[in-house]
Amino acid sequence: MKTIVKYVLLDLLRNKTILVYTFILAVLAVSVLSMSGNSSKGLLSLLNITLLFVPIISILFATIYFFNSVEFTELLLAQPIRRNAMILAEYTGVAFALSIAYLVGIGLPSVLLNYSLASLTLIVSGVLLTLIFTALSLLIFVLFKDKTKGIGAAIITALFFTLLFDGLLLSFIYSFSDYPIDKPLLGFISLNPVDLGRILVLLQLDVAVMMGYSGALFKEFMGSAIGSVYSIACMSLWILLPLVISVRKFRKKDL
Amino acid sequence: MISVENLTKSFGKFRALDNVSVSFDRGNTISLIGPNGSGKTTLIKSILGLVIPEKGMIRINNTEIRSNPAYRSQIGYMPQIGRYPENMSIAQVVSMLKEIRKDCTSYDEELIDGFGIPAIQNKTMRSLSGGTRQKVSACLAFLFRPDIFILDEPTAGLDPISSELLKSKIIKERANGKLILITSHVLSDLDDITSHIVYLQDGKLMFYKEVEELKESTGEEKLNKVIATIMQTDYLKVHAL
Numbered sequence: 001m002k003t004i005v006k007y008v009l010l011d012l013l014r015n016k017t018i019l020v021y022t023f024i025l026a027v028l029a030v031s032v033l034s035m036s037g038n039s040s041k042g043l044l045s046l047l048n049i050t051l052l053f054v055p056i057i058s059i060l061f062a063t064i065y066f067f068n069s070v071e072f073t074e075l076l077l078a079q080p081i082r083r084n085a086m087i088l089a090e091y092t093g094v095a096f097a098l099s100i101a102y103l104v105g106i107g108l109p110s111v112l113l114n115y116s117l118a119s120l121t122l123i124v125s126g127v128l129l130t131l132i133f134t135a136l137s138l139l140i141f142v143l144f145k146d147k148t149k150g151i152g153a154a155i156i157t158a159l160f161f162t163l164l165f166d167g168l169l170l171s172f173i174y175s176f177s178d179y180p181i182d183k184p185l186l187g188f189i190s191l192n193p194v195d196l197g198r199i200l201v202l203l204q205l206d207v208a209v210m211m212g213y214s215g216a217l218f219k220e221f222m223g224s225a226i227g228s229v230y231s232i233a234c235m236s237l238w239i240l241l242p243l244v245i246s247v248r249k250f251r252k253k254d255l
Numbered sequence: 256m257i258s259v260e261n262l263t264k265s266f267g268k269f270r271a272l273d274n275v276s277v278s279f280d281r282g283n284t285i286s287l288i289g290p291n292g293s294g295k296t297t298l299i300k301s302i303l304g305l306v307i308p309e310k311g312m313i314r315i316n317n318t319e320i321r322s323n324p325a326y327r328s329q330i331g332y333m334p335q336i337g338r339y340p341e342n343m344s345i346a347q348v349v350s351m352l353k354e355i356r357k358d359c360t361s362y363d364e365e366l367i368d369g370f371g372i373p374a375i376q377n378k379t380m381r382s383l384s385g386g387t388r389q390k391v392s393a394c395l396a397f398l399f400r401p402d403i404f405i406l407d408e409p410t411a412g413l414d415p416i417s418s419e420l421l422k423s424k425i426i427k428e429r430a431n432g433k434l435i436l437i438t439s440h441v442l443s444d445l446d447d448i449t450s451h452i453v454y455l456q457d458g459k460l461m462f463y464k465e466v467e468e469l470k471e472s473t474g475e476e477k478l479n480k481v482i483a484t485i486m487q488t489d490y491l492k493v494h495a496l
Contacts, residue, residue: 003354007347011340071338075395078303078332078405079355080324254266255305 001085004076008093012065018101021057025049025105033113040205043118046106047201050126051194054102056158058133059140062094063154066141074255087138087250091243095134102126118204121228125197128235132193133158135242142249165192193238196231203227256281256403256434257302262311264297264458271297272308273458279451281402284425284435286445288482289455295438296335298455299405302436303332315403328358331401335408335438337392339380345391346376352395359399366394369420386412393421397428404428404435410444422448442479449478454485 012018032045069090077086106126110119137154144150169188173181189195258278264271272294279285287295300306302313304320304327313320320326339348353362367373370390380388389412396404404425410418425448429435439445452469454461470476473484 003351007343007351008340010347011342014342068338069340071334071336072340074305075332075334075337075339075392076355077305078327078330078334079352080326080328080358081355082324252307254307255300 001089004089005093012097018097022101022105029106029109039114054126054129055133055162058098058130059137059154059158062134062137063140063150065094067147067150083251084247091138095131098130099127102130121204122201125200129197132238135239138246139242142246161192161194190234193235196235200231258314260312262308264308270458275460277463279434281434282432283450284429284448285451286449287438287453293455294458295455329401330403331396333392333396333406333409337388341381343380344377356399363397363400366397389413402433406437408439446478
């Protein structure tokens, strides 16, 4: 398994898309951080960049990569390799490459230019989102036989979590505004890894006080150590569940 | 060496293999032929464990293949379409497979030298032509000295010299007592190397015969003529196969 991870990485670190992705993230990070005097504002912009780019790029790139390496997967599976090992090795390779791109592009500038607990939280949240959306694309690869349908599903998944979900959330808040919905809201938000990532970082910033009553509730719950552990645990589940389902489904998949 | 019993596989409503039973012995070169969609590739992939059949059993050297991937170390597989990670060089692909197959220490590099791979080994897979990729696939199939070769359209896309080289390698391995399974549409390429023919149609095994026997009963010398005669006349009915 290590061998496969190593060679997938060797291949991906020379991949042009990964290099361009790293470069664009780095340019954005450096310009945003050096432009604004207020470090909190800079980080907020970086957070928005992370939440906008990381899910869609990770899921699209990984889905296309998994579908394009079907023949290679086949060739390796004709060797005495277990299916579980093969698919997890591919996941690890792709997730690692995308994480390195994020760490170099956003992580390095924010640590060098603006070292704080909030920056570190942003990096953790970005890497977790990379791992989550790569895991989701593995699931898409296992469930769909056709590459075009797979890419379509990847786009819909990314849009759902970055845009649609928040719309649903807003309508939920709006229609139940007469009831005490803060606690159900917390549960609801756990269903969206992008929101979890956002809240994890926001609560390390001063802007959390601007979020009103529910903001205060979140601050009380999520801002505490237990809250951070809770959201990281939820995000880890978002990595593990798709992976476990993928491995199980892949055992029976016809190549 | 390989025995297949009552193998059935459907994709949705389409029956790719319908209750196929057949067994292959060492020292033979067996050609799987049949029209497109007749189940040749599905049969091969079932043997390799890439397709999971819904019914039936496959044994290799009397061991059932299910769930234990170790048997695949005895098989050298050359896929119909070889696609590799774009930025890997040929040398990297070869050394990756060698690292995966640590159990094997002596390599058969005859084809690697024959195809002149060392001269181009630092080229990336992306920059290679279809034929060169095909050569790489062929080299990998033979590299670990397996007992069984499964070659899916091996000569498609190869230039005549390379194609001859591959064919003579196949003949040589057969003489060493190996079992070779080939699918091909280019019947003239199979002429001098095949010992048996398996004919599949609509997922059913139509016949499994020695080439000599087929040549005698049809009165033809060339394989493509033999097959054409079989297809045109009611050979199957007459000989009650």
